[in-house]
Amino acid sequence: MHGAHDQLTFDELGTPLRDTTFVVFDLETTGTKPGPDGITEIGAVKVRGGEVLGEFATLVNPGMPIPPQIVALTGITGAMVYDAPLMDEVLPAFLEFAAGAVLVAHNAPFDTGFLRAACAAHGYAWPKPAVVCTVRLARRVLSRQDTPSFRLGALAALFGSATTPNHRALQDARATVDVLHALLERLGPVGVHSLEELVDYLPEVTPAQRAKRGMAAHLPELPGVYLFRGPGDEVLYVGTTGNLRRRVRQYFTGSDSRGRIREMVGLAHRVDGIECSHALEAQVRELRLLAAHRPSYNRRSKNPRKSWWVVLTDEAFPRLSVVRLPKDGALGPFNSQAMAKLAADVLAGASGLRTCSQRISATAPSGRPCALAELGRCGAPCAGRQSVEAYSPSVFAVRDLIGGRNAKPLRSALRQLEDLAAAQHFEQAARRRDELAILVRAVAKAHRLSALAAIPELVAAAPDGKGGWEFAVIRHGRLASAGVARRGVPPMPIVDALVASAETVAPADGPLYGAPPEEAGLLLRWLTKPGVRLVRTAVPWAEPAYGAGGWQDWLERASVANELERAVG
Template structure:
């Protein structure tokens, strides 16, 4: 086995001697995390080679324990009869393990049971780092030295002080000794930090390891990184809160995606752009993706230009799907199907004609099938004048602009009538179209409101006593900076405003700003703790905005989810 290059001190990450491990084991009624139940928890908390706590309890599985499991573990139904249920034990275990690295022998089994219990009981899985001593043993030990990586075999190899006996606490104690023995082995190979340990466990290709020098100059700062190929072309763009740590991961076994391993093999250089804070990094990434369209970014192959619904410019306007919006457009939609659903709902709500033919001011000679079905007032044959058709157009324009919610009330009334007459299939289809319309109205109105503001300066705490600043002009990030703890913030704001990018508004609902960038900025502004420093004009949303329908939208989402077929 080849030796690993020793890392510089600033690359070490979290030293293993300072890492808290919770080594745990479970006993269960069987092998399925979905169908079987936990009968015993056993866990040992260690740091720096010392035991600092233990956790052990039997668990009432709420069902009989199969005879073969009783024979294997010695845990009987009588033993667990008075034990606490898993809903009492799980929160205590999660608290015991909080902030620690989980370790288990064949970790997929034990972690799978705990994750399944969290899902059933409504606890968020904390996503801790996990070390599997089976995988680590197979990586460290030769087949000659350890023909088997069973816990009993490794416990004997490392002379564990506790013999594993298929009881949770005893097996966890034995696993602690196995873990320490394996860490001694990898330590001699240069693995000194938790990050290196997690990178070391999977196999890493020689090509990845050779390219590691590309990360030597990368700083430990937030920002954007660009992998460049033999012809200086941009292969891949990404963001990171710590550029050095993130870029290094591409040259370790933690990167398992085939296409990105292929990208690393082609890369000749890594360029980085340090950013003041994550918002600037995310916006820069969007702009670089748009400019370079890197071959290995999935978003380059599926650009999010979006779809918009617009009124056509003709005597009897109709709705049309376009890629480039203009004033009064509804959107953006990521999927054409959602745009078509919203367009159908808007037609139904306002009376805009659903046909696609172009109609002259004086009308034509024959009507279409939609008119014969009563779904259109037939302006194509003079059934409506331009003046009689105009209220439908004004209704659509006012709904999109946030001046009138009456069309949504009409749609809701139709849903009520369909349900009352037990036409549930049609009601479900209309509900889904109405959902798409309301969601698009709400999103579009919020984005447009932000893009309408000439200049806005906002601040967020940086978590260390300082402030992160963003200067936003017509929805675009024009400048970004920070005032570290102890630095007077207002002079920093003044400098950022003075040096900010000039943004000239253009036609369209977002004044020329890319929808995805306005969305990123809006999400940053919406985060708890963000404060408004100054604003060139009031940042307001329309009084009759679709935001009033969010409670209905939540109920509709829940109703749709409950009727979807399940696997």
């Protein structure tokens, strides 16, 4: 019996099991792998409060031969289903019969897998009903001392079912009804009286976990960010959701089977919620909280996405270097050091920059030419064969590409791979093509992000799907304010208030003006979603005219060629 402090609210009690409509069903199929076809029979019984409300039964033409072993098991032959309706006729009738009910099946993942595949194949949206698996429920309710087997036949015999299952759909569904009712009768003494409590009970949850469900009681049913805190008030885990109360309660139902999350819930002493205007604000706040707290149970905290950048070194004969901290004129961000190094090598090869790491004097070079110089791929400034003046056009070409003023290195790299293809060095040309595509994407991404980060203030709006608008005030690539104007509310006064209260963002050095790359990327993806509109901007938002944007068609062709090669090879 629950103590007073454990008493559920009326809303949390949910739908009593006696008032819940269940559709208990069974399928016979041609095999074990779910697919768009393969169902040979559907049988279902609709029940509520122990009373049978209706039955549904039909053979189905599976559109394929029935294997002999399946015929032997079920007794359903090809002749029996020859004149039976096809699945595209049966499916809408069954979905209508089961509409609004909780689906129940013995080994439910198998049966629902076939139904989901059939819906996808025949153009029906999966209705996402609540699903109860009687195998799973039996394993929670019964012990091995109660029954040595959880097969339907064994459970039907154990509970004295009036129907003996025989691998025919309706007969098995009727037996499953008896099993379901017998299992539900055993749940009353453990405090399971509603559908919601049944769904919570199915996973293996410790009493300690379930007792912590009250941690979510104070949270609103609004979008936001939640923080699990440990005994020392430390942040254990950060997450984002569209419904704070519902999402946090799920952590105490065992629906998340990850061991580290179960461990985290066991340590948690409190859950804090931060309400957000919309999903974008929640995602940005999550990024900032992860960076600030580095919670031990977030994988992204254990492996933070630190960006890498490609920069020109400051010396007489500059070269490209991969660094952590960007400066003005850097190319990036890259998610990995390896990807940044690859882009740097491609750019160096296309522009004529040296790739050696030695420091070369402008007045007294003392090195010896390397193999690249002998191959004509380096001017050998180390040996005095190339002056600073002769070397500088390569440096200017790289700076102009990164700055969006000229794409000469990209055109040079394209000519190189075309020469390889003309010489029938197809494998080498394909490799160069894929490497050039990486560089082009990196330059295009850098231009898009830096163009956004350069804007002192930009206000954008996205439709909320209900006739209203979600607003974001973005300053130098950072979210400075967020809000909503619901349907019927004049939007411009909301915009003015958001701008007036927005965070002050001072630009810093670097190509992104100090904006965190991951946050700037998140904002860029939101801004370029269909339906998002610019409300106002302090300066025009435009990408460089001579950057990588004009290479989009080439990128698409290169991507198609790559996929074809993979398919053939």
